[in-house]
Structures are given as C-alpha cells and as structure tokens.
Amino acid sequence: MFLINGLEQDTLAANDRATQFGDGCFTTARIEQGRVSLLSAHLARLQLACQRLSIVFNDWALLQEEMCQLAAQQEQGVLKVIISRGAGGRGYSGAACLSATRILATSASPSHYARWRSEGITLALSPVRLGRNPYLAGMKHLNRLEQVLIRSHLEQTDADEALVLDSEGWVTECCAANLFWRKGQDVFTPRLDQAGVNGVMRQHIIAQLAASPYQLIEVVALPEALADADEVLICNALIPLAPVQHYAGLDWPSRELYQYLAPLCELSD
Template sequence: MYLINGELTAHLPANDRAVQFGDGCFTTARVVNGKVRFLEQHIDRLKHACEKLLIPFVEWSLLETEMQQMAAAEQLAVLKVVITRGQGGRGYSAANCLHPARLLSVSAYPGFYPQWREQGISLALSPIQLGINPHLAGIKHLNRLEQVLIRTHLEQTSAQEALVLDSDGWLTECCAANLFWRKGSQVFTPNIDKSGVNGTMRQHIIACLAGSSWQITEVREKLDTLAQADEVLICNALMPVIPVNQAQSWRFESRELYQFLAPLCE
C-alpha cells in the first residue's frame, strides 16, 4: 500500500529527483498495535536529513497524521517514509524544485527477527567499504548503492548481517543496523561522523546507557577490537536489538547487555 502526496497510488513521476538522482531521505519505523514506535524520533530524523540536504519540506504535521493513519490498521508492520526533493529538470540544479514529495508505504514485518532475538546471529566482514563524506554522514539519504552491494555480498555467506568498515578501515556499522560491543561495564559504538547512519534505535540506546551504570563511548576502532569484546549486539528500528553469537572467528556468549537493553527498546 502506497500513499504518495496524499493519493493512494504506486506511481511516482519519472522526473522526480528520487528517480533521477536519489535526491531525498527516508526512515523506516516499526508499527505495533496500530502505533508508530518512536514516532517523534523518526520525524526528527527526517527533519534533520531535509535540513542537511536543503530540501524545503514543511508539511510535518500532515506527514505525522498520515503516518498515524497508515499505522492504525496494523498490528505488527513496517512503515517506510520517503521525502524527495520533488520533480525537477534534467540537470543537477535544484533551483526550480519547490514542491517536495512524500511517500509512505506499509509492508509486512520481517518474520525472522523474533528468531534472531532468541537465537542470536553471526556477522561476516563485508568486502564493500563505505565512502567517507562528513556532510552526508549520519543521515539516511536515498543513495544506498553501498548497502545494496553489501547485502549482495552478504547473501553469498551464511551470516545474517555484515560488519562494514569505512574506506579508511575503521569499524562503522552493519548493512542495515548499527553496532555496539561491551567489555566489562564499558560499551562502545563506532563514531559515525564521517560515514554510516545514525539510526533512531542507536540514538535511543545511547540515551538509555547514558542514564545507567553502563559507560557508553563512541569510538574509532579497527575490526580486531571485537576480539577483546565480552558481548556484541546490533540494532535498528525494526529489530529492534539483536545479540551476536559470532563475528568473523570471534564468539560471544554473554547476553548481559542485551538483557538490559531489550525491554527498553520495545
């Protein structure tokens, strides 16, 4: 089911800049019992992305209402919201793009997430590295070719998710999730000021840990730092948090941090 600028349709104009240039941003939210989980955070994420991309979207109240309306009939589902710069000419200039477009869609909730939460998953190092771009780092823009390639390579392995480095070799994230690891009472997550996505669940977990007895630090580390970890987990708005059994050849038995975070992320 698609709602594009308030109309039930699956058709987007061919000259929309999302089609031509990937010119836009998006967020993906979990719907539970007719409600959008972390609705305010998803709206804030879109606002921040539009500011960074200089997209003059202003219909935030209408968008929030549409999100709530589409979620109302769903017990457990995925709500995706895309904002594009709208229709434009052939070239890169956005000077005449005055009417951003909003696209909302609802799809089934991934059935494997409950099993992942119960059993844990494995991570494999991706051969695809993320390009460094501090201006775009953190936001979920529509240029996701890196993630498409990461997923394509991941599907050739037996792992459920990927460990992704940036082009300088720093540990950054997973294909569709953020990464955390624990050593004792210290919890770490990659600094994503140069590449990667600042997920809504990542932000929520950092806030939860900041007000707890755990010590949370954003770091820039190489892959082998995970060899010293007691526990590893990943997160996104849909999962919402998943324990990791194995990353490369390193195995992790502890669920201490996961058990603390899981009820706070529901």
Template sequence: MFLINGCEQNMLAASDRATQFGDGCFTTARIIDGEICLFAAHLARLQEACHKLLIPFENGSELQSEMKMLAQGHSRGVLKVIISRGSGGRGYSSANCHNATRILSVSARPDHYDRWRQEGITLALSPVRLGRNPLLAGLKHLNRLEQVLIRSHLEQTDADEALVLDSEGWVTECCAANVFWRKGDVVYTPRLDQAGVNGIMRQFCIRMLAQSPFSIVEVYAGLEEVMQADEIIVCNALMPVIPVRACGDTLLSSRLLFDFLAPLCEHPN
C-alpha cells in the same frame, strides 16, 4: 499500500529527483498496535535530513496525519517514509523544484527478527567499505548503493549480517543496523561523523546506556578491538536489538548488554 502526496497510488513521476539522483531521505519505523514507535524521533530525523540536504519541506502536518493514519489497524508492521525533493529539470540544479514529494508505505515486519532475538546472529566482515563524507555522515539519504553492494556480498555467505568498515578501516556499522560491543562495564559504538547512518534505535540505546550502570563511548575502532569484545549486539528501529553469537570465527555467549537493552527497546517512546 502506498500514499504519494496523500493519494493512494504506486506511480511516481519519472522526473522525480528520487529516481533521477537519489535526491531525498527516508526513515523506517516499527508499528505496534497501531502506534508508531519513537514517532517524534522519526519526524526529527526527516526534518534534520531535509535541512542538511537543503530540501524545503513544508507539509509536516500532512505527513504526521498520513503516518498515523497508515499505522492504524496494524498490530505489527513497518512504516516507511520517503521525502524527495520532487520533480524538476534535467540537470542537477534544484531551481525548478517547487514541491517536495512524500511517499509512505506499510509492510509486514520480518518474522525472522523474533528468531534472531532468540538464537542470536552471525556477522561476516564485508569486503565493501563505506566512503567517508562528513557532509552526509549520519543521514539516511536515498543514496544506498553501498548497502546494496554490501547486501549482495552478504548473500554469498552463510552469515546473517555484515560488519562494515569505512575506507580508513574503522568499524562503522552493519548492512542494515548499528553495532555496539561491550568490554566489561564499558559499551562502545562507532563514531558516525565521517560515515554510516545514525539510527533511531542507536540514538535511543545511547540515551538508555547514559542512564545505566554501563559507560557508553563513541569511538573510532579497528576490527581487532571489536573481536576482543565480551559481547556484541546490533540494532535498528525494526529489530530492535539482536545479540550476536558469532563474529567471523569468534564465538560470543554473553547477553548482559542485550538483557539490559532488550526490554527497554521493546516499546520505546
């Protein structure tokens, strides 16, 4: 089911800047028993992205009502919200854009996440590197061609997810998830001020770890540092936390960090 500007339809104007330029942002939230997990954080993400992308969005109350309405009646599901700058002229100028477009949809939560949680996943190093751009770093904007290419290469391997470096060689994220690794009592996660997506679940995990016996550090780290970890986990708003059983040829069996975070992330608020 799609809602476009409050109307149930699946047709978007060809002139919309989402299709013309990828001019917009999005968020993807988990639904549990009709409720949206981390609802306020997803709204804040959209507001921050619109602010940084200079998209005037004044329909916040309508958006909240539509999100809640679509989530109702779903015991488990995925809610996706896209905000586009709307329709305008042919060129890059946004001077003729007067109303942002909001696109909402609900789909089933992938069943394989439950299997991944039990069995753990494998990571393969992606040959695709993320471009560094501090202006857009952290945002979940609509320009996802890097992730499309990463996924295409991943599907040529037997791995479940890809470990992705940026153009300088720093570990940044996975194709569709953020990454944490533990060495002793210290938990590391990549800094995302140059590239990558600052995921909602990543933010939640950092908050939980800051109140825990673990130390949490955001770093620029090379592949060799991650490969020396005692444990690696990945996360996103839908999974929400998954253990890694192998990264390339390196096998991992510890679940100390996973066992701490998994119960906290199951019904976050």
C-alpha cells in the same frame, strides 16, 4: 500500500529527483499495536535530513497524521517514509522543484527478526567499504548503492548480517543495523562523523545508556577490537535489538547488556 502526496497510488513521476539522483531522505519505522514506535524520533530524523540537504518541506503535521493513519491499519508491520526534493527540471540543479514529494509505504514485519533476537546472529566481514563523507555522514539519504552491494555480497555467505568498515578500515556499522559492543561496564559504538547511518534505535540506546550503570564510548576502532569484547549487539528500528553470537571464529555467549537493553528498546513515544 503506498501513499504518495496523500493519494493511494504506486506511481511516481519519472522526473522526480528520488529516481533521478537519489535526492532525498527516508526513515523506516516499526508499527506495533497500530502505532508508530518512536514516532517523534523518526520525524526529527527526517527534519534534520531535510535541513542538511536543503529540502524545503513544511507539511510535518500532515505527514505525522498520514504516518499514524497508515499505522492504525495494521497491528504490526513496517512503515517507510521518503521525502524527495520533488519533480522538475533537468541536471543537478533542484531550482525547478516547486514542492517536495512525500512517499509512505507499509509492509509486513521481517519474520526472521524474532529468531535473531532469541538465537543471536552471525556476522561476516563485508568486502564493500563505505566512502567517508562528513557532509552526508549520519544521514539516511536515498543514495543506498553501497548498502545494495553490501547486501549482495552478504547473500553469498551463510551469515545473517555484515560487519562494514569505512574506506580507511574503521568499523562503522552493519548493512542495515548499528553496532555496539561491551567490555565490562564500558559500551562501545563506532563514531559516525565520517560515514554510516545514525539510526533512530542507536540514538535511543545511547539515551538509555546515559542513565544506566554502563559507560558509553564512541570510538574509532579496527575490527580486531571485537576480539576483546564480552558481548556484541546490533540494533535498528525494526529488530530492535539482537545479540551477535559469532564472527570470524569469535563467540559471545554473554547476554548481560542485551537483557538490560531489550526491554528499554521496546519503549515507544
């Protein structure tokens, strides 16, 4: 189901800047028991992205109401929310856009995530690297061509997810997930000030670790750092957490951190 500016429809103006330039931002949330998990965090992500992209959007209460209404229509599923700068004008200038466009869509939950959680996943190193851009780093903006290419290469392998580096060769994230690894009581995650997406579940896990026996360290690391890990995990708002079982001849049978975090990742607003 699609809802565009409050109307049930699946047609977008051809001159909307979402299609013309990828000029906008989005978030993807899990629907659980008819509610949007981590609703306030998803709204905060959109608000921050609109601020950084200079998109004028003030209908936050209406958007929240629409998100909750769509979620209430299904027990479980996925809710995607897009905000574009709107329609109007030509060229790169957005001065002619009179109002932002809000797009909401629901779909079924990915069925393979349950298997990922129970069995663990395999990573493959992606040949596609992320460009470094501190101005856009961390945001989930609509320019996702890098991820499309990463996914295309991933589908040519037997792996479940991709280990993605930036253009300098530093570990950054996965195709559609963030990455953590544990060595003893230290938990590492890549810094995302140059590239990558600072996911809602990543932020949630960092907050949970702050009150845990573990010490979180945001690092700039090469892929070889994983060889020294006791455990590797991926997360996103939909999974929400899965252990990594295999990567490049390495195996991680430990589930210590996974068992600690998994119940905490089920928390909602």
